[in-house]
């Protein structure tokens with residue numbers, strides 16, 4: 393290792409900050425520099441800096457939500473370094489008092505979300521424009537309004553675990569008797585819209601299950617037009633059904649989207665999307681705790697569903713799907729699988745904490761899935777890792793009979809027994 397040269401490092405970092413694109417051509421190197429940069433900043437921190445970073449850690453989410461909802465970013469975006477916005481301009485546009493606004497703008501400057509060109513005058517940065525994108529807006533709104541209150545309640549809830557009147561973090565954080573966020577969302581249309589749109593982009597830029605499953609060859613071979621090809625159970629606004637149709641426009645067979653009736657109604661009204669009917673997608677209301685009425689489909693898909701529920705609820709959901717499956721059906725479960733990849737373990741762990749806080753549920757390991765499948769007459773066939781964070785697709789099929797032997801294996805076994813018998817008797 394060469395001797396450290398602080399001046400050279402400072403020069404390089406300044407160059408990187410000015411021209412990040414010079415370091416972005418090779419994505420694995422970009423990711424490594426990003427990771428090391430984060431670790432380097434932690435390694436250099438004094439204990440006091442660590443403390444200050446931690447105590448204010450919720451602020452970026454909160455100031456971003458304010459910046460989006462009070463039109464602060466959109467106002468800023470209309471200005472530039474040569475024509476900066478004054479604090480009075482911003483106060484008039486947002487309706488925020490100058491004192492809190494100045495503090496927010498000072499904080500935003502430190503986050504790179506705005507630039508103070510001269511005292512009290514501000515210009516947008518690349519980040520200001522990024523934070524105005526609808527997809528980012530939906531993500532921030534979802535985490536700020538739905539998830540953050542549950543994170544704040546988690547500590548108190550863990551302390552009171554076991555008490556007769558203990559609440560879930562969702563109930564405590566949102567001061568509600570409702571445990572199921574999906575029911576709660578129906579009374580919170582702004583948050584509901586953001587959440588379901590966010591489901592499209594939560595893993596944007598990462599590989600998807602369709603990158604690791606050749607659906608036409610592995611599931612859809614020789615499918616007839618009236619055959620049920622794919623049932624997206626709890627499929628939200630239908631992003632996976634759309635992706636499947638987009639990937640295999642010629643593949644015959646029916647594609648069915650199922651979700652709570654209220655969600656299906658909203659899914660049909662999403663702006664800027666091709667109507668389901670034009671894509672050959674049937675959208676129907678269905679509660680996955682009740683009997684699956686679509687029988688014998690080639691594939692039932694549960695995407696990011698099971699990690700929302702505890703084991704008892706998962707068994708109920710799985711049992712309904714298993715009962716509808718035939719020997720030719722496959723259950724595709726997409727979820728984090730703990731331990732499948734170490735690289736993004738902290739990201740999967742963060743989701744695990746969110747699942748606990750929001751849903752009183754958790755992420756699962758391969759063994760957990762094997763056990764759950766086994767209890768409803770299914771068996772795990774294969775797991776394929778989809779992303780470096782451990783999102784994986786699990787293939788489960790109807791379990792062979794109790795002795796672990798399929799009908800086909802049974803007949804082969806009988807033939808061999810007869811063969812041995814005839815050999816013995818013919819000697």
Ligand SMILES: C[S@@+](CC[C@H](N)C(=O)[O-])C[C@H]1O[C@@H](n2cnc3c(N)ncnc32)[C@H](O)[C@@H]1O
Nearest residue numbers: 574591626627628651652655678679680695696
């Ligand atoms: C985390 S989202 C996943 C959405 C979609 N599968 C995806 O991967 O983008 C969970 C989904 O389960 C649906 N859901 C929740 N409770 C349900 C129920 N009882 N019956 C059917 N769907 C339900 C929600 O409406 C939501 O669309």
